Amino acid sequence: MRNPRRPPGRTVRQRFTALYGVLFLLSAVGLLAITNIVSLGSRVSSFGGNPPAGQPTLAAAQEHIALLQSRLSEMEAVQSRQLLIGSAVALAVMAVVSILLGRVVAGRVLRPLRTITAAARRISADNLHERLAVAGPADEVKDLADTIDGLLERLEGSFAAQRRFVANASHELRTPLATMRASLDVAVAKPEPVPAQTVALADRLRTELDQVDRLLEGFLVLARTQHGDLSDxxxxxxxxxxxxxxxxxxxxxxxxxxxxxxxxxxxxxxxxxxxxxxxxxxxxxxxxxxxxxxxxxxxxxxxxxxxxxxxxxxxxxxxxxxxxxxxxxxxxxxxxxxxxxxxxxxxxxxxxxxxxxxxxxxxxxxxxxxxxxxxxxxxxxxxxxxxxxxxx
Known part of the structure; x- marks a missing residue:
């Protein structure tokens, strides 16, 4: 049995916290990386067009500035759309990756529980002497396995006590029945005449004793069966x-x-x-x-x-x-x-x-x-x- 005052160790809660924290961090890093790659690609663009040769006039300069502003607005709209599409793609990719990683990690974390479940299913009334005996760190899973082992130990003791009771009852309860039958036979078999009422009462008592004997035998067979006594x-x-x-x-x-x-x-x-x-x-x-x-x-x-x-x-x-x-x-x-x-x-x-x-x-x-x-x-x-x- 485990010690209820065991020193604090690395618990399952702590392991889940660490694993899911790392997975969340990796997913966030991947999401940011994909988004930045898409954003950098959209920035590589040429404004095109050259300023007028010679000394530009004020009107020509204003026209060129307006053209640049128009192109800049178009580029910002395209960049926003590409950033939105890239973010959606990154979110979809990282969602799939996170689900796959979560499934793998959850399977590894829950492996001890599956082992406990399989062992508990295998153990029945015929092999209560078996124990889970789960090895590992002193955490909640180990506590659960130790608790089940303690329960199996108590069940084994209870089943053994019930089997002993059935075996003892088979002998102790049949002995007084045999004594009562013998007493009836002796009373009826006396040399002097036995009243008819006594004979009739003896016959009725024998019938009732036979019924009690059959009932007792049924009890014992039922108890033996329910306790899984299949030795032969x-x-x-x-x-x-x-x-x-x-x-x-x-x-x-x-x-x-x-x-x-x-x-x-x-x-x-x-x-x-x-x-x-x-x-x-x-x-x-x-x-x-x-x-x-x-x-x-x-x-x-x-x-x-x-x-x-x-x-x-x-x-x-x-x-x-x-x-x-x-x-x-x-x-x-x-x-x-x-x-x-x-x-x-x-x-x-x-x-x-x-x-x-x-x-x-x-x-x-x-x-x-x-x-x-x-x-x-x-x-x-x-x-x-x-x-x-x-x-x-």
Whole structure:
């Protein structure tokens, strides 16, 4: 960190003052030089005519004086016009020269700021340990770079503390949940007859504990994603992840008599990122399509690659939805409610996790209401088609 009481040095303000002062002086000198050259050229002229031979008479002398005065007036008018034209030309020339010189000088003066901007753009949550470390005189630019370095240092410490909190919360919060489940199992498994009300209460508590567990897991995944924890990077086949998610949920799909159209799931859609988070993202999209659907409905799934982008598209049928409300579903705890499908299940974290995972991998989530009814979910990720030969 810089010392706020650093000795006064050559500041950027002083350098700008000196540079622009010199440029202004040079422009003024050039303008005067061009004007004087034009003025001297206009003065080289001959009055012409010779005085009368012999002893001039008074009338002849007066006539010659009048002629000289007339010619002098003409020369002064011509000289004024030439001086005006020369001044205009000099002004135009020096204006162009000044703009070019100013652009060059401004580029050299602002070069450290461009360096700082490029370095700040390069530094992200994954490499907060990097610093600008701008060298140079102790001026305002150096102060700015040192201030940004201090900010990056504090951000790095904050991110590290948050990651430690997420890791500790994963253990500390799940332990009491497991203890409560075990206590319920012990209470219900006693040899003596257990009242029916107790069994029903235990079942309800287990259901609520499962919901809390899922909510906690969603919190942890969302926090991990937003903090950029992509430690298990790999090249992943998006099509294979989709096929695995559909196969795992075959019973849920069959239980609701849903028809799945997965003919557009191709193995050529590759991306690179965290295997765990990408799998969770795909599972959340599939789960959303299953849960928020109606019995006997349909799901259309596509995993394709188009140039530099790999896309996962999941569509479902249903009633016509409001596009403005859909824009809120990527935020935590936002749901359309039971009027969407007759179900109010879920924690409201599913699509927010999808959005966070996609953003962490350099992609995005797009939610669109289908004109004929239902929802179209599109997840875009950077493609890794060049590494398609690497097994996922």
């Amino acid at each position: 990077r790999a090249t992943i086949s998006l099509g294979r992840v989709v096929s695995t998610a559909l196969a795992t949920r075959a019973d849920d799909i069959a239980g609701r008599s849903l028809t799945v159209h997965d003919g557009d799931v191709h193995d050529g859609a590759w991306t690179r990122g965290s295997r765990t988070l990408v799998s969770r993202m795909v599972e959340n999209v599939i789960d959303n399509a299953i849960v928020h659907n109606h019995d006997g409905g349909w799901i259309r799934v596509a995993a394709t690659a188009d140039g530099a982008t790999a896309r996962l598209v999941v569509e479902t049928g249903g009633r016509v939805l409001d596009q403005e409300q859909l824009a809120l579903l990527a935020q935590p705890f936002q749901r359309l409610g039971a009027d969407r499908t007759g179900s109010d299940t879920g924690s409201g974290l599913g699509l927010s996790i999808v959005a966070a995972v996609a953003t962490a991998h350099g992609g995005g989530l797009d939610l669109r209401a289908r004109p004929e009814g239902g929802l179209r979910v599109t997840v875009s990720l950077p493609s890794a088609a060049a590494q398609a030969g690497v097994p996922a």
